[in-house]
Structure formats: structure tokens, C-alpha cells
Amino acid sequence: MTRRSGYAPRRASAALACLCLALVLAACWIATPAFAQKTERILDYHSVVQVQTDASIVVTETITAMAQGKDIKRGIYRDFPTEYRGPLGGREVRGFEVLSVRRDGKPEQWHTESRNNGVRVYIGQKSVFLDPGEHTFTLTYRSTGQIGYFEKYDELYWNVTGNFWKFTILHASCVVKLPKGASVLQMAGYTGPVGAKGKDFLSGFDDNGDPKFETTAPLPPGNGLTIAVSWPKGIVVEPSGTQKTLQTLRANLPSVVIILAIAALLLYYYIAWTKVGRDPEKGTPFPRFHPPRGVSPAAARTIMRMGYDNKAFAAAMVNLAVKGYVEITQEEKIFGRSIFTLTRTGRLANECNLSKGEKLAADALFAGSNEIRISPTNRTQIRRANKRLSAFLQLEHEKIHFLTNKKWLIPGILITLATLGLLALTGRQPPVAGFLSIWLAGWTTGVTFLVLSVFKSFRSGSYGAGLFMSVFAIPFVAGELFGLFAYANATSYPAAAGIIVLFLLNAMFYFLLKAPTMEGQAIMDEIEGYKLFLETTEKDRLNVMNPPDVTPEVFEQNLPYAIALDVENEWSERFEGQLERMGQQSSGYSPAWYHGTSGMHGFGAGAFAGSFASAFTSAVATSSSTSGSGGGGSSGGGGGGGGGGGW
Numbered sequence: 001m002t003r004r005s006g007y008a009p010r011r012a013s014a015a016l017a018c019l020c021l022a023l024v025l026a027a028c029w030i031a032t033p034a035f036a037q038k039t040e041r042i043l044d045y046h047s048v049v050q051v052q053t054d055a056s057i058v059v060t061e062t063i064t065a066m067a068q069g070k071d072i073k074r075g076i077y078r079d080f081p082t083e084y085r086g087p088l089g090g091r092e093v094r095g096f097e098v099l100s101v102r103r104d105g106k107p108e109q110w111h112t113e114s115r116n117n118g119v120r121v122y123i124g125q126k127s128v129f130l131d132p133g134e135h136t137f138t139l140t141y142r143s144t145g146q147i148g149y150f151e152k153y154d155e156l157y158w159n160v161t162g163n164f165w166k167f168t169i170l171h172a173s174c175v176v177k178l179p180k181g182a183s184v185l186q187m188a189g190y191t192g193p194v195g196a197k198g199k200d201f202l203s204g205f206d207d208n209g210d211p212k213f214e215t216t217a218p219l220p221p222g223n224g225l226t227i228a229v230s231w232p233k234g235i236v237v238e239p240s241g242t243q244k245t246l247q248t249l250r251a252n253l254p255s256v257v258i259i260l261a262i263a264a265l266l267l268y269y270y271i272a273w274t275k276v277g278r279d280p281e282k283g284t285p286f287p288r289f290h291p292p293r294g295v296s297p298a299a300a301r302t303i304m305r306m307g308y309d310n311k312a313f314a315a316a317m318v319n320l321a322v323k324g325y326v327e328i329t330q331e332e333k334i335f336g337r338s339i340f341t342l343t344r345t346g347r348l349a350n351e352c353n354l355s356k357g358e359k360l361a362a363d364a365l366f367a368g369s370n371e372i373r374i375s376p377t378n379r380t381q382i383r384r385a386n387k388r389l390s391a392f393l394q395l396e397h398e399k400i401h402f403l404t405n406k407k408w409l410i411p412g413i414l415i416t417l418a419t420l421g422l423l424a425l426t427g428r429q430p431p432v433a434g435f436l437s438i439w440l441a442g443w444t445t446g447v448t449f450l451v452l453s454v455f456k457s458f459r460s461g462s463y464g465a466g467l468f469m470s471v472f473a474i475p476f477v478a479g480e481l482f483g484l485f486a487y488a489n490a491t492s493y494p495a496a497a498g499i500i501v502l503f504l505l506n507a508m509f510y511f512l513l514k515a516p517t518m519e520g521q522a523i524m525d526e527i528e529g530y531k532l533f534l535e536t537t538e539k540d541r542l543n544v545m546n547p548p549d550v551t552p553e554v555f556e557q558n559l560p561y562a563i564a565l566d567v568e569n570e571w572s573e574r575f576e577g578q579l580e581r582m583g584q585q586s587s588g589y590s591p592a593w594y595h596g597t598s599g600m601h602g603f604g605a606g607a608f609a610g611s612f613a614s615a616f617t618s619a620v621a622t623s624s625s626t627s628g629s630g631g632g633g634s635s636g637g638g639g640g641g642g643g644g645g646g647w
Helices: 002-030 033-037 241-251 253-277 297-305 310-322 356-365 376-397 406-426 430-459 463-490 493-512 518-535 552-564 568-581 605-621
Strands: 041-051 057-067 076-081 083-085 091-093 095-103 110-114 118-123 133-144 147-149 153-159 172-177 186-192 201-205 211-215 224-232 326-334 337-344 371-374 594-596 643-646
Touching: 041 153, 057 076, 076 133, 091 241, 095 110, 095 118, 118 133, 153 172, 172 224, 186 201, 186 211, 211 224, 241 253, 253 406, 253 493, 297 310, 297 356, 297 376, 297 518, 297 552, 310 326, 310 337, 310 356, 310 376, 310 552, 310 605, 326 605, 337 605, 356 376, 371 376, 371 605, 376 605, 406 430, 406 493, 430 463, 430 493, 463 493, 518 552, 518 568, 552 568, 552 605
Parallel strands: 041 172, 326 594
Antiparallel strands: 041 057, 057 133, 076 118, 076 643, 083 091, 095 133, 110 118, 147 153, 153 224, 172 211, 186 224, 201 211, 326 337, 337 371
């Protein structure tokens, strides 16, 4: 047993030794010229950059590559960026013109292809394949817009090789030839991936006194050499102040467009608001103990909001109960939501003195049945009744008591759509920006009204519906954010932010342009006085001139209006205070038309109204569908750059 246990370590040691020997032999074989010749790579990358006095540069790149027919079959391609993101996120365009192309000292055919942010130059012919081995490609081109102008010097900040070559660059060098009479003030270089500040290079001057840079280590794929050279001002023509301003504006056209669009939209809507959106002068409010004659609870809410919503429908249903047309049953909560059932009492609409709108809604709600549960399963009937009441109230009060002025929104919407079109044309990626403009125009409108519906639900006390709508809205809002991020990349971040502002302005003036008529303002003043009476607390009751006692009958008659005017909690507290003054317990009170769990602890109007409105809203909603030479640069910075590969 002892011999066997000693044998195992010796066997493991022998295996490890064999593995190490194999690795050493493999490394030696990889280092041989035979292996190296099978690997496609760039043996030498030499660039000569001639700075012209007109601020253009002429660049000659001599690239010696090892071709093995794997990626380099016909030749190589060189990617050259011509579009850069400006200081405000806009598009800066640099000039690029191919002057000559040679292979192995002889003229070579070439062609270009547009890319997302620049140009790709293909060197070679589609039908001609290269012999394996070394080949030297010489590309000469002119570029403009590459000089940086600073207070005390001018500068060339240049990405010599680019950082996106598919091959390793064994050796890279660059010589910068300045105009006659220019002296070098500063020079710097950087190696490595984008953003790196590697120093694997030597810098100095060649025999002609021109600044020269040379790498001291290979540049793997994704790495590159960037240089920066500065010289005194006055050597190279500098654009005038006007030209710089125009260049800045041109480089940031999306931002300029969005600023002008916001200003134009604000100006238009201000003019429109002063013309049709100003409210008539309000009267002095004083408490009124009754609603305006002939104004139902749903009508009161519609007039005050200058529009219809689901809580108006809930108030109308409570009014049906108060008038004796229906009874309301509240069942135990399921998952935090109460279930309500409306049952007709058998009394006629005329006998109950229903308003015309209430009768239309009741007929639609109880078509073919004397009972209906307020739940999404009955959404068809509920929606039909809701629509009938909405249509009647809008017909009866819009243009008579208030004006929505929706037609004044059309120019604002057209300004927004025109802005989207201009941003698509001036963006960094016009095709992408154009598609996203069309998509966002519809999507953002839908999301805006969806979010507004969420706020409306919470504001009206329909917390269950608000929570449901919030969860429902999450994927749509996420899609909006994703679309805006993509749009920002295709245009600019200020442009994307400005689009949000434009849509918010349209949504805001959708409400601000509404205005009551003179007749409507008079009724609003009466409703405001009535609301003042409803929301007056028991503590302040004596300050109101001769207020009526809030008996159970008075409480119930005014409850639908309190719900419609969002003061049901205050009105309920007022009633409870009245009962306490009379020596009665509010916990024992429940309306005759109400049956439910709330009766065990007293009828709470606030809780009931919130749950009741939430149930209706949920039922309806468910059916809705820098400088580089000073040391502030890095690899990959500056002009030039790009990369390349074989084809």
C-alpha cells in the first residue's frame, strides 16, 4: 500500500512535466516564421499628415499587410469617420476626399461605401484575388475641419490608425508636416483602446525636423495610436467669428431646431390663449345652500372641469340611488377592491325625477336586466351607459357653458410634427430619426394621455383604478423611454428632451385653452358657492349665514354633488359632526339605499365614494386598449480614427 501511494505523486509529476514540455514546444512553433506567415496582420502602418495653410490636411497612409486569403482576399478596407457628435450633441461633418490609391507601388482600383458615421474605402477589385504574402497599400486623402483653434495656439489632434482594425498592428508611425515657418509648441501621444492614455510610443523629430511618433509595442485589435501637435496661431487660416458661429449652428442644427420650435410653440399658444383661453372675470364667491337649478351632479362636475370623466358617471349613479331609482350593494373586498351591484327598485324614472342624462344612462345600463354588477365582465353595458351620459352632457353644455377650443390645438400639433420632420433631416442618422419621429408622434401622444389618466384617477379618489392604470402604463412608458434614447442617438440629446417639452406643451394647453362662456362662468360661480357650503367644516359652520341642519335627508340629497365636486370627505365629516351635536352615534347610520359592509361601522361617504368611483373607472378602463496636446486627450480621441479590415 505504501508503494502504491508513493507511485501516484510520481505519475502526476510526470504528466505535469509532459504538459509543460508540450506548451513550450507549441510556443516555440508559434514563434516561428512559418506560423507567423499564416496569421493575417498589419506589419507596418505609416502615416504622413501634411497640414495645409488653408486648414485642410493631406494624409498618406502606407499600410503593409500580411494576406493569407482568410479576411484579406481582394484587398483591405479603411473606415474613416466624417460625422462626430458636437458639444450640444449635434452632428459635426468633416470633409473627406480620396486623392489616390496604390497597391504595391501601382495604381489600384477602389470604391467607397457610406456608413452610419462616415465612409468606407475598399481597396482592390471584386474579381481579383491577391496572392498570399505581404502587400503594401497606399491611400492618400484630403480632410477638412480637423484643426482645433484655441486662444494661444492651433492644434491637430489626430487618431492615426483608428481603434477598430480587425488585425493586430505590429508597428505604427506618424510624421506631421507643418506649413513653412511653423514651430512645434506641444506634442503628445496616446496608445491603447478608446479612452486610454497609454504611452507605448516614442516621439521626437525626424531628419527634416518634423514631429514623429512611433509605437514601441504591437497594437492589438481595438487599440490604436493617437497624436496631438500644436503650433503658434497665424500659420493656418482660422475661420472668422461669423464663420465659427455658423459652423457651431450647423454642427448643432437639431438643438437649434428644437429651441426655435419650442419658442414658436410657446408664442403661438400664448397668442391663442390670450385670444380664446382667458376666463371671464369670476364673481365673488359666497356660500349657497343648493345647487344651481336644473344642474345635476354629473352636469356640475362636467361644467366645473369643462369636460367629462368617469367620476361624473359615478356621481350620477349615486344620485339614482338617492332619488330611489336603484339600490347599491357593496360586497366584501376581493384583492383590495370592493364589488358593487346596482339593483332597480321598480320605480319609474319620471316618478324619481331623473334628469334626462341620468335617464339615458340608466336605460343603457339596465337594458334587459334589473341588476348589474360593476365589474369588467359587464364593461360593454357600462361603457355604453357612460358614453350616452358623456355625449348628452357635452351636447348640453359644451359651446353653451364652456368652450374646449380644440381646433386651436391643430396649429400647435402641426408645429410639433414639422419639428419632428426637420429633426429627422438634420439628425446624425436621418433614416433612423425619420422612422422614430413617425413612431414617437403616435406613441408619445398615447402615453401622454395614459399618464394623464393615471393622475386623474388618483386625483378623483379612484385609487384602485389609479393603481391598475399605473401598472398598465409601465410597459408603455418603458417603450417611450427606449424610443427617446434611440431618438437621442439619432439626433441629439437636447432634441430628444425638447420633443418631450413640445408634447407637454400641447398637453398643457389642451387644458389651458378651455374657457367658460359668460353664462357658464355665472353657473360656475353658483357651483363654487355651493361647494363652499359643502366643504365647510363643522368647526366653521357658525361662520356661514344660517346654514341648514345636516339631517340624514339633507346629507343624502347633497352627497352626489359632494362626490361630483371632490368634497365627499368634508361633507361626510360635516354630517358626522351634526350627529354628534345631536347626541347620536354616526356608526349606526347607513342610507336606506345602501347595503354593505360599511354599515357595520357607519356609512363613510369618503371611503364609499372612492371605492365606488374606482369600480366604475376600472370597469371602463379595462376595455381600453478637449485639447489633446496639453495632455487632456486619449487614445481614440480627435479627428481621423475609424479602423479597417480585409475583404
